[in-house]
Structures are given as C-alpha cells and as structure tokens.
Amino acid sequence: MAKVTLQTIADRLGVSRATVSYAFSRPDQLSDGLRQRILEVADELGYAGPNPTARSLRLGRAGALGLLFSETLAYAFADPYAIGFFQGLATAAEDAGVGLLILPLPHGDQRSDTVRDAVVDAFCVMSLPDGHPALAEVLARKLPVVVVDEPYVPGHPFLGIDEPAAGAAAARHVLELGHRRLGVAMVGLHEDGHTGWADQERQRGAAFEAMRARRGGYQTACEQAGLDWSSVPFYEVARNSREAGRRAGHALLGREPRPTAILTNTDVLALGILDAAADLGLEVPGQLSVVGFSDSAAEEAGLTTIRQAKREIGETAGRLLLSGGAATPERRLFPYELIVRSSTAPPPR
Amino acid sequence: MAKVTLQTIADRLGVSRATVSYAFSRPDQLSDGLRQRILEVADELGYAGPNPTARSLRLGRAGALGLLFSETLAYAFADPYAIGFFQGLATAAEDAGVGLLILPLPHGDQRSDTVRDAVVDAFCVMSLPDGHPALAEVLARKLPVVVVDEPYVPGHPFLGIDEPAAGAAAARHVLELGHRRLGVAMVGLHEDGHTGWADQERQRGAAFEAMRARRGGYQTACEQAGLDWSSVPFYEVARNSREAGRRAGHALLGREPRPTAILTNTDVLALGILDAAADLGLEVPGQLSVVGFSDSAAEEAGLTTIRQAKREIGETAGRLLLSGGAATPERRLFPYELIVRSSTAPPPR
DNA sequence: GAACCCTCCTTAATCAATTAAGAGCTTAAT
DNA sequence: ATTAAGCTCTTAATTGATTAAGGAGGGTTC
Numbered sequence: 001m002a003k004v005t006l007q008t009i010a011d012r013l014g015v016s017r018a019t020v021s022y023a024f025s026r027p028d029q030l031s032d033g034l035r036q037r038i039l040e041v042a043d044e045l046g047y048a049g050p051n052p053t054a055r056s057l058r059l060g061r062a063g064a065l066g067l068l069f070s071e072t073l074a075y076a077f078a079d080p081y082a083i084g085f086f087q088g089l090a091t092a093a094e095d096a097g098v099g100l101l102i103l104p105l106p107h108g109d110q111r112s113d114t115v116r117d118a119v120v121d122a123f124c125v126m127s128l129p130d131g132h133p134a135l136a137e138v139l140a141r142k143l144p145v146v147v148v149d150e151p152y153v154p155g156h157p158f159l160g161i162d163e164p165a166a167g168a169a170a171a172r173h174v175l176e177l178g179h180r181r182l183g184v185a186m187v188g189l190h191e192d193g194h195t196g197w198a199d200q201e202r203q204r205g206a207a208f209e210a211m212r213a214r215r216g217g218y219q220t221a222c223e224q225a226g227l228d229w230s231s232v233p234f235y236e237v238a239r240n241s242r243e244a245g246r247r248a249g250h251a252l253l254g255r256e257p258r259p260t261a262i263l264t265n266t267d268v269l270a271l272g273i274l275d276a277a278a279d280l281g282l283e284v285p286g287q288l289s290v291v292g293f294s295d296s297a298a299e300e301a302g303l304t305t306i307r308q309a310k311r312e313i314g315e316t317a318g319r320l321l322l323s324g325g326a327a328t329p330e331r332r333l334f335p336y337e338l339i340v341r342s343s344t345a346p347p348p349r
Numbered sequence: 350m351a352k353v354t355l356q357t358i359a360d361r362l363g364v365s366r367a368t369v370s371y372a373f374s375r376p377d378q379l380s381d382g383l384r385q386r387i388l389e390v391a392d393e394l395g396y397a398g399p400n401p402t403a404r405s406l407r408l409g410r411a412g413a414l415g416l417l418f419s420e421t422l423a424y425a426f427a428d429p430y431a432i433g434f435f436q437g438l439a440t441a442a443e444d445a446g447v448g449l450l451i452l453p454l455p456h457g458d459q460r461s462d463t464v465r466d467a468v469v470d471a472f473c474v475m476s477l478p479d480g481h482p483a484l485a486e487v488l489a490r491k492l493p494v495v496v497v498d499e500p501y502v503p504g505h506p507f508l509g510i511d512e513p514a515a516g517a518a519a520a521r522h523v524l525e526l527g528h529r530r531l532g533v534a535m536v537g538l539h540e541d542g543h544t545g546w547a548d549q550e551r552q553r554g555a556a557f558e559a560m561r562a563r564r565g566g567y568q569t570a571c572e573q574a575g576l577d578w579s580s581v582p583f584y585e586v587a588r589n590s591r592e593a594g595r596r597a598g599h600a601l602l603g604r605e606p607r608p609t610a611i612l613t614n615t616d617v618l619a620l621g622i623l624d625a626a627a628d629l630g631l632e633v634p635g636q637l638s639v640v641g642f643s644d645s646a647a648e649e650a651g652l653t654t655i656r657q658a659k660r661e662i663g664e665t666a667g668r669l670l671l672s673g674g675a676a677t678p679e680r681r682l683f684p685y686e687l688i689v690r691s692s693t694a695p696p697p698r
Numbered sequence: 699g700a701a702c703c704c705t706c707c708t709t710a711a712t713c714a715a716t717t718a719a720g721a722g723c724t725t726a727a728t
Numbered sequence: 729a730t731t732a733a734g735c736t737c738t739t740a741a742t743t744g745a746t747t748a749a750g751g752a753g754g755g756t757t758c
Contacts, residue, residue: 005744016708021746029747031706048491052466053411054744057402058713063466064450077426077436087426094453097461101413101450104443112446117401117412119468142397354714365738370716380736403714407743 004047012041024050056119064099065089065321066120068134070127070191070208079240080268080296082126084310085148089124091311092318105134115141122321124148129191129207146317150209157320158331159313163210166306166336167217170291173304173338174261175225177346179289183233183259184218185248185269186211187240195244197251198236200229214265214293233259237269245272246279253280253288260288260347267292270303274343285345295339302342309334353396361390373399405468413448414438414670415469417483419476419557428589429617429645431475433659434497438473440660441667454483464490471670473497478540478556495666499558506669507680508662512559515655515685516566519640522653522687523610524574526695528638532582532608533567534597534618535560536589544593546600547585549578563614563642582608586618594621595628602629602637609637609696616641619652623692634694644688651691658683 010017015034022029023038030038056062067089069076076082093100101120106112115137122144128135130151138145139153146157174182189198189206206212219229235251237244245264249272252259264270270292274284282288292298295307313334320328359366364383371378372387379387405411416438418425425431442449450469455461464486471493477484479500487494488502495506523531538547538555555561568578584600586593594613598621601608613619619641623633631637641647641654662683669677 003744007744017745018709018747019707021744022707025746029706034706046491049465049489050746051406051744052468053402053406054713055466055746056468056713057400057406057715057744058746060713062402062468063463064468066448077432077439083426083432090426090451090453093451097453097455097463099415099450099452099463099467101448102439102442103448104439104446106446114412114446114448116398117404118448119401119405119411119413140398142395352714356714366715367717367739368737370714371737374716378736383736399716400714403743404716405743406714406745407716409743 004042004045006050008045009038009042009047012045013038021050053119062119062121063097064101064120065093065318066101066103066115066118066123066138068103068105068115068123068125068128068138070105070129070132075239079266081266081294081308081310084294084296085126085314088311088314088316089318090314092315092322096318096322098322105132122146124317124321127188127208127210130209131207144321146320148313148317150211152209152331155329157329159317159320160210160333161308161336162333163213164217164220166293166308167214168221169217169336169338170263170293170306171218171221172225173340174263174289174291174344175221175227177261177289177344179261179347180227181257181259181261181347182222182227183235183252183255183262184215184264185235185237185245185252185262185273186215186265187237187244187269188265189215189236193238195237195247196235198234202236203234211265218263240266240268242268242272242275245269246275247272249273249276250279253277253282261291261344262288263291265293267294267297267301267303267305270305270343271297271301274301274303284343287348289344289347291344298339298341304341304344305339307337307339309336353391353394354400357394358387358391358396361394362387370399402468411468411470412446413450413469414442414667415450415452415464415467415472415487417452417454417464417472417474417477417487419454419478419481424588428615430615430643430657430659433643433645434475434663437660437663437665438667439663441664441671445667445671447671454481471495473666473670476537476557476559479558480556493670495669497662497666499560501558501680504678506678508666508669509559509682510657510685511682512562513566513569515642515657516563517570518566518685518687519612519642519655520567520570521574522689523612523638523640523693524570524576526610526638526693528610528696529576530606530608530610530696531571531576532584532601532604532611533564533613534584534586534594534601534611534622535564535614536586536593536618537614538564538585542587544586544596545584547583551585552583560614567612589615589617591617591621591624594618595624596621598622598625599628602626602631610640610693611637612640614642616643616646616650616652616654619654619692620646620650623650623652633692636697638693638696640693647688647690653690653693654688656686656688658685 006017006020010020023035103114123138126148147153149160152158188208188211222229233255235248237248262273270290273290277284277288292303292305295305298305355366355369359369372384452463472487475497496502498509501507537557537560571578582604584597586597611622619639622639626633626637641652644654644656647654
C-alpha cells in the first residue's frame with residue numbers, strides 16, 4: 001500500500017494533479033461532477049487529504065506558534081503562573097486558528113534540534129536564563145519573536161512587568177507595616193539546583209533577569225527604609241514547590257532573631273512558608289507576615305501577593321505574534337498590583 | 350531582501366546546492382575549508398538554516414505530536430487532571446525530542462482546518478464527546494492515534510481506566526460506610542452548558558462516554574446495595590470549577606431529606622461541595638461525606654477520592670505514539686485506587 | 699461568421715530542502 | 729605503470745503540494 005498523493009488520484013482518473021488539488025482547496029474551479037468523482041476516488045484510495053507539510057511549504061505558513069519555556073514541560077505545567085500565561089497565549093492561538101507548539105528544551109547537556117526543526121511561524125520565549133543556548137537558536141531562525149519576563153533582547157518585543165518596582169512594592173508593604181526583621185525565600189535564581197542560603201554575590205549573579213530584578217526591588221525598598229540588606233537572610237530553593245517553600249520556611253524561621261515577615265517570589269513558595277509557620281505553631285499574620293508573588297495560588301489561602309496580568313500578557317504575546325509578526329520591538333510593561341489579604345499585618349510587639 | 354535559501358548561498362559561492370546542504374547536515378561529506386566558507390557566507394547573507402518545512406517534507410517526519418482536547422485550551426490548562434496528563438505526555442515528548450502541538454478545536458460552529466493542516470506525526474486525542482467532528486478529522490489523517498479516556502474508537506489504542514468499576518468503587522465506599530441518602534454532582538456530561546438537575550434520560554444520554562460509564566458505576570453500586578437510583582438527586586454543572594461545585598452543593602444540600610454523602614466526578618467539584626457544606630455549617634465528615642475523583646486536587650483538603658494514574662497514562666500515550674506508531678490497537682486500562690482521607694465517614698445517626 | 703466570453707481543465711513553475719549515484723582528481727599500493 | 733581506493737563535489741531525482749497563465753470547447757451576440 002504505497003503512499004497516496006494527489007498524483008495517485010490524478011493518474012487513476014486520468015486528470016492532472018492540479019485538478020485534484022482544486023477539488024480539495026478550490027471547489028469553484030471545477031465542475032461538480034468531476035469534483036465528486038475525485039473525492040470518491042480519493043476516499044476509495046484512502047487519501048488522507050493534502051499533505052500538510054507540502055502545503056505548508058508551498059504556502060509559506062506553518063499554522064503554529066512555537067513556545068519555549070526554561071523548565072521541563074512537566075514542570076511548566078505544574079507552575080500556576082506559567083499556566084495562567086499559557087491560557088492567555090492559548091486563547092490568542094485559538095482565536096487565530098493556529099496550534100501551539102510546545103518545544104522541549106534539551107535537558108542536561110545533550111543537544112537537540114527541536115528549535116531548529118520546529119515548523120512554526122513565530123516564537124514566544126518565556127523565562128529563559130541569561131545566555132541560554134536555546135535563545136540563540138530561536139534568534140537564528142529569523143522569525144518573529146517575543147520574549148516574556150526574561151531575558152530582554154534588544155530589538156525584539158518584550159512583555160513583562162516592572163520587576164524592580166513590583167519587588168519594591170512587596171517589600172515596602174511589610175516595611176510600612178513596621179516590620180524590620182525580614183527574610184526572603186526565592187526560587188528560580190540559578191539553574192544549578194542549589195538549595196540553601198545565598199550570599200550577596202550569588203543573589204546578584206542570578207541567571208534569571210526578572211528574578212534578579214525583583215530581588216533588586218526588595219533590596220532597594222529595604223535600603224530606602226534604612227535596613228541593612230546584608231543582614232536580611234536570603235534562602236534560595238531549586239524547585240518551585242510547596243515542599244521547598246516549607247523547607248525554606250523552616251530555615252528562615254529557625255534564625256535568631258526570627259524574621260517577622262518573609263518575602264517570596266512565588267505564591268507556591270509562600271504557601272510552603274505558611275506550612276512551616278503552622279509546623280512551628282506560629283500564627284499568621286499575628287506572629288509572621290508572608291508575601292507571595294503572581295497571585296496564582298494565593299486567593300484561597302488569603303495570601304498577600306503581587307498580582308500580575310499573566311493571562312493578559314499571554315494573550316498579548318500571542319496577538320502580537322499572530323498579527324503579521326512582532327512589528328513593534330518595544331519593551332512593554334504590564335500593570336502589577338499589590339493585593340493585601342490576610343497573611344500580612346504589623347509585626348508583633 | 351529576498352529570502353535566503355541553500356541556493357542563494359550556492360550561487361554566491363559557485364558551488365552546488367547539495368554541497369551547501371551537506372555543509373549543514375553532513376559535515377563529513379565536505380572539506381573543512383569549503384564548509385567554513387559556506388557557513389561564513391550563510392551567516393553573512395543572514396541564512397536562517399535549512400527550512401524546517403522543506404526538511405520535514407523531504408524527510409517525511411514532522412517532529413511533533415498533535416494533541417486534541419475537548420475543551421478550549423484556556424480551560425484545559427485549568428483542569429488539574431488534564432494538567433497531570435499533559436505532564437506525562439510532555440515527558441514522553443521531551444524524551445523523544447519532539448514538540449507537542451496543542452490544537453485548538455473550532456469553538457462554536459465555525460470550522461477551522463487546524464486538524465487537517467497540523468504538521469504532526471501522530472495524534473493524541475483526549476476526552477472528546479461522542480461524535481465530535483474533530484475525531485473524524487483526526488482519523489481522516491490516517492496517522493497513528495491514541496485515544497485517552499473517551500471516546501473508544503475500535504481499531505485504535507485506547508488508554509483509560511475501568512470507569513464503571515471506578516465509579517462503583519467510589520459509591521460502594523460510602524454505601525459500605527452505611528450511607529443511604531446519596532447525592533451526585535457531575536460535570537462534563539453534555540456540551541450544552543446546562544447546569545441543574547439531570548433526570549435519568551439526561552444522565553444516560555451523556556455525550557461523554559467516560560463520564561457516562563462512571564455514572565453507570567455509581568448506579569450499579571447503588572442498586573446492588575438495594576438503593577433506588579431514581580431517588581438519588583443528581584445535579585449537573587457545566588464547568589469544572591470550585592464555584593460550580595459550591596452551587597451544586599447548595600442545590601443538593603438543600604434537598605429534604607438532606608443527603609449524607611455526595612459523590613462527584615472531579616476533585617475540583619468536590620472542593621466546591623466542601624465550600625457549600627462550610628457555608629451551611631455542616632461538618633465534614635461528621636454530617637456529610639464527600640468523594641472526589643482523580644486525586645488531582647484532593648490531598649491538601651483531605652478529600653477521599655479515586656486516584657487515576659494520569660501522568661502514567663499521558664506518558665504511555667506519548668511513548669506509544671512515538672515508538673513507531675500505535676502498534677497495538679488494544680484497550681488498555683490503568684489501575685485506579687480508592688484513596689480514603691478525611692472527607693468520608695459513617696453517616697450521622 | 700467573426701468576435702467574444704465562459705467554463706473547465708492542463709501545463710509548468712515553484713516552494714526549499716535531502717541524498718544516492720557518479721565524476722574528477724589525488725594518492726597509495728602492487 | 730596500473731589498479732584501487734579516497735576525497736570532494738555535482739548531478740538529478742525526489743518529497744507533495746499550489747496556482748498563475750493558457751488552451752480547448754461550447755455558447756452568445758451582433
């Protein structure tokens with residue numbers, strides 16, 4: 001059973017290949033009778049319809065949007081912030097009738113050609129660490145690209161929030177409540193899988209631009225409030241999981257003097273901090289204030305957090321790419337908002 | 350700035366197109382000197398690398414797995430059960446170095462050609478209602494296909510659980526605890542967006558095979574326990590959200606006599622039932638038992654549920670498709686397990 | 699009956715690659 | 729000197745479609 005192509009059908013009927021093509025894609029160019037016969041024979045031969053790859057080649061469009069994300073896909077799907085973004089992107093793709101091609105990054109060291117071989121019309125890159133090889137591969141494709149969150153690539157549209165300002169807003173919130181003994185738990189600074197205390201150098205050398213900037217915001221706000229940043233305990237975790245947050249929480253809350261407020265860069269981590277507080281019998285917000293980030297898993301737990309327009313960012317990214325390419329290489333910052341719930345209060349006296 | 354292809358580079362250097370192709374894909378076929386020059390010129394001309402579509406056509410592989418899901422993408426990404434499945438599928442795709450092309454279904458009535466035009470090597474279809482046109486489009490492509498959960502398509506591999514048995518296990522659990530007044534809340538029976546009481550006919554006529562079967566399991570268990578199924582209040586909701594679950598909960602708990610146990614077909618719905626119980630000041634499990642399904646969002650809430658191997662199903666689906674097509678058109682049922690937590694107990698006396 | 703216009707179909711170029719087979723040329727072995 | 733073997737590179741077929749331009753045949757119009 002050889003492959004059935006337009007030509008197979010054409011030969012069988014003694015018509016030209018073009019005629020058969022018209023039968024499928026431009027019915028008005030053919031008499032109804034012939035068209036019917038062609039479709040019948042196609043069916044009979046088990047023709048699967050015009051080969052999408054050949055069609056794509058001829059028409060010059062792929063009908064898909066490529067999406068790159070720093071983490072493994074399994075992990076990306078577990079991250080509420082990423083999910084929100086995906087939803088927005090998916091909405092845009094859906095409206096345009098194109099698919100969303102989720103590309104795995106080569107894990108570890110072995111290289112793969114997924115980016116080079118991806119049949120897409122444009123790329124959306126989200127949250128890649130500085131200098132990640134996949135970014136270069138994407139740029140080499142010379143297709144429209146938008147970057148979300150990080151890293152900023154001059155000359156290409158960028159979507160995200162004002163990270164330093166948002167970080168500062170989170171920190172200022174607890175500072176203004178009167179807290180002076182802060183602690184910080186962050187995930188996604190480096191790719192080396194390290195979990196533990198992070199010194200200044202390690203903080204400043206974070207591979208992820210947005211997280212680096214967010215942390216910078218914490219620091220700025222602290223210093224403006226007259227706090228010595230170097231005295232703020234900073235715990236870094238490798239995975240954005242509730243369990244990792246709990247570990248960070250135990251580490252931070254085991255310090256002497258104990259922090260009265262903990263800043264985290266994801267809601268998931270913040271939930272883990274709450275777990276740790278519960279383990280220790282600490283009341284939140286009475287004895288401990290906790291601030292999350294992204295408003296992705298915060299509502300039910302009553303978490304104070306920074307809301308990011310993740311769906312809107314995703315949808316905008318999609319529309320930008322699908323509307324004839326990324327025309328405007330601008331750096332577009334979306335609004336963020338401090339949402340104060342019941343996990344923050346003035347410090348205990 | 351015309352398009353740069355292999356030919357452009359070949360012409361510029363006075364070599365043949367084949368030579369340039371070798372420079373990119375088979376370095377051993379060329380002298381290093383020439384190869385260097387070719388790569389230089391390619392760079393100079395802004396060549397984006399071998400066109401993936403043309404490559405794909407010539408090589409006969411797309412390097413992507415197509416995924417169809419009944420809901421809008423935005424919704425799919427919000428469903429913990431689907432997410433679990435995606436993670437498994439993504440893992441398999443990642444290991445094989447292929448992308449995951451998520452295809453939007455035509456929403457409403459307007460048709461789209463995404464399935465016909467999808468550049469993929471195989472399809473994974475998940476949870477489509479009976480007779481959904483997209484399924485026919487997928488089958489028309491004559492590519493390897495596996496179906497997950499529903500609908501079963503004879504001749505193609507099927508992955509899922511033994512729904513009637515799993516449903517019966519959930520029901521039997523509360524029946525064996527001594528409950529006699531049950532209530533049921535289900536989502537995803539029909540596509541008409543209806544929320545409200547569902548009579549027998551509507552229950553049996555559900556468009557989603559798996560949910561129909563699961564409900565059949567409830568009924569069987571009830572009847573085996575000597576319960577009159579027609580007296581069991583059955584509330585159907587259109588969306589799998591906690592809020593919808595709460596609405597269903599209020600409807601069910603407002604009945605006289607009030608049910609002492611409520612079965613739901615998703616954990617998310619069950620969480621909503623818990624909300625409703627809390628609204629009414631009912632103690633769980635003291636005054637009300639609640640059973641979820643899928644073990645996708647149940648642990649923290651202490652929900653009794655049926656665990657499904659969602660990630661494993663996803664990964665198996667992926668491997669099946671990526672290992673030279675779906676060789677075995679078998680109906681493969683994965684284990685499920687009743688996980689008893691703290692949301693079920695004997696009924697109040 | 700010439701001019702013109704449809705309708706329906708064919709011709710042939712095009713999309714951008716891959717790769718088996720073969721042609722020159724140099725070098726080594728017999 | 730002859731044959732063989734190695735390197736490089738080219739030729740040309742192939743992948744499966746789309747579509748502008750053109751031709752054949754029939755019908756209308758004046």
